[in-house]
Amino acid sequence: MPSPAAIPGDLDALPDEQLMAAYAGGDAHAFDALYARHESALYRFIRRLLGMRLAAEADDVFQATWGRVVSARDSYSPQRANWRAWAFTIAYGLAMDRLHTSGRQVAFYAHDEDGDGxxxxxxxxxxxxxxxxxxxxxxxxxxxxxxxxxxxxxxxxxxxxxxxxxxxxxxxxxxxxxxxxxxxxxxxxxxxxxxxxxxxxxxxxxxxxxxxxxxxxxxxxx
Structure with a gap:
C-alpha cells in the first residue's frame, strides 16, 4: 500500500475523477491517492462478494481490479460513470466471473472476516x-x-x-x-x-x- 506521506497534500483534496485524469497524464502520485482512498472498501466488497467459498481468491480479484483501472487510464470517461461506481463495477464483474467459473464445490463455513464483527x-x-x-x-x-x-x-x-x-x-x-x-x-x-x-x-x-x-x-x- 502506498505510504500516505508520499502523496502530496493537494492531491488528497481532488475528487476521484480528477485524480484519474492526472494519473492518465502521467502523475503516479494521483494513482497512489486513488489506491489509498479506496483500497479498504474495494477489498472488503470483493471479499464479501466472493464469500468464504472463494476467500483465497480475493487477493487475485483485488489485484485484477486495479490492473483493469491501470489499463483503462486513457479510456476512462467521467461522463459515463463516476470513478467509484466504475471501479466497483469492474470489481463486481471480475468477482462474479470467478464465482460462475468456480463450480462452487467448496464447503461453507462461517468466518468473522472483520475480526470483531x-x-x-x-x-x-x-x-x-x-x-x-x-x-x-x-x-x-x-x-x-x-x-x-x-x-x-x-x-x-x-x-x-x-x-x-x-x-x-x-x-x-x-x-x-x-x-x-x-x-x-x-x-x-x-x-x-x-x-x-x-x-x-x-x-x-x-x-x-x-x-x-x-x-x-x-x-x-x-
Missing part, C-alpha cells in the same frame, strides 16, 4: 433495520453491555450473506454497503431497474429470515 454489524443495521430505528445508532456506537450482541450479529450476517445467491449478495452489498442507488446499479450492471429491485427484495427477505433471532431481540427491546 462490528463492521458487519453496521452493515446489518444499514441493510436490515428500518430507517429511524434507534437500534441502528446502537450498532454504530454500542455500549459495553451491547457490544457482545452486535459482534455476534455481525458474524452471523457474514454467514447469512454467504448463503445468498451470488447476484442477490452482490446487489445487497452494492446498495447497502457501497451506496449505489437502484438506478446506478441498473446502469452499471446493464440491467433494468425492476431486476435490480427484485434482487434486492429477495435478498433482503432471505437475510431477514436468516437474521430473525437477532431482529427479534431488537424487537423486544423496543
Amino acid at each position: 462490528l463492521e458487519a454489524a453496521r452493515l446489518f443495521a444499514r441493510g436490515l433495520l428500518r430507517d429511524g430505528d434507534p437500534a441502528a445508532d446502537d450498532a454504530a456506537n454500542p455500549s459495553a453491555q451491547e457490544l457482545a450482541f452486535w459482534q455476534a450479529a455481525g458474524r452471523r450476517l457474514i454467514a447469512c450473506l454467504d448463503e445468498l445467491p451470488d447476484d442477490q449478495r452482490g446487489a445487497f452489498l452494492l446498495h447497502h454497503e457501497d451506496g449505489f442507488t437502484v438506478a446506478a446499479m441498473a446502469a452499471a450492471l446493464d440491467l433494468d431497474a425492476d431486476t435490480v429491485r427484485t434482487r434486492l427484495r429477495f435478498g433482503l427477505r432471505k437475510l431477514r429470515g436468516c437474521m430473525e433471532r437477532y431482529l427479534s431481540v431488537l424487537g423486544r427491546r423496543e
Whole structure:
C-alpha cells in the first residue's frame, strides 16, 4: 500500500475523477491517492462478494481490479460513470466471473472476516433495520453491555450473506454497503431497474429470515 506521506497534500483534496485524469497524464502520485482512498472498501466488497467459498481468491480479484483501472487510464470517461461506481463495477464483474467459473464445490463455513464483527454489524443495521430505528445508532456506537450482541450479529450476517445467491449478495452489498442507488446499479450492471429491485427484495427477505433471532431481540427491546 502506498505510504500516505508520499502523496502530496493537494492531491488528497481532488475528487476521484480528477485524480484519474492526472494519473492518465502521467502523475503516479494521483494513482497512489486513488489506491489509498479506496483500497479498504474495494477489498472488503470483493471479499464479501466472493464469500468464504472463494476467500483465497480475493487477493487475485483485488489485484485484477486495479490492473483493469491501470489499463483503462486513457479510456476512462467521467461522463459515463463516476470513478467509484466504475471501479466497483469492474470489481463486481471480475468477482462474479470467478464465482460462475468456480463450480462452487467448496464447503461453507462461517468466518468473522472483520475480526470483531462490528463492521458487519453496521452493515446489518444499514441493510436490515428500518430507517429511524434507534437500534441502528446502537450498532454504530454500542455500549459495553451491547457490544457482545452486535459482534455476534455481525458474524452471523457474514454467514447469512454467504448463503445468498451470488447476484442477490452482490446487489445487497452494492446498495447497502457501497451506496449505489437502484438506478446506478441498473446502469452499471446493464440491467433494468425492476431486476435490480427484485434482487434486492429477495435478498433482503432471505437475510431477514436468516437474521430473525437477532431482529427479534431488537424487537423486544423496543
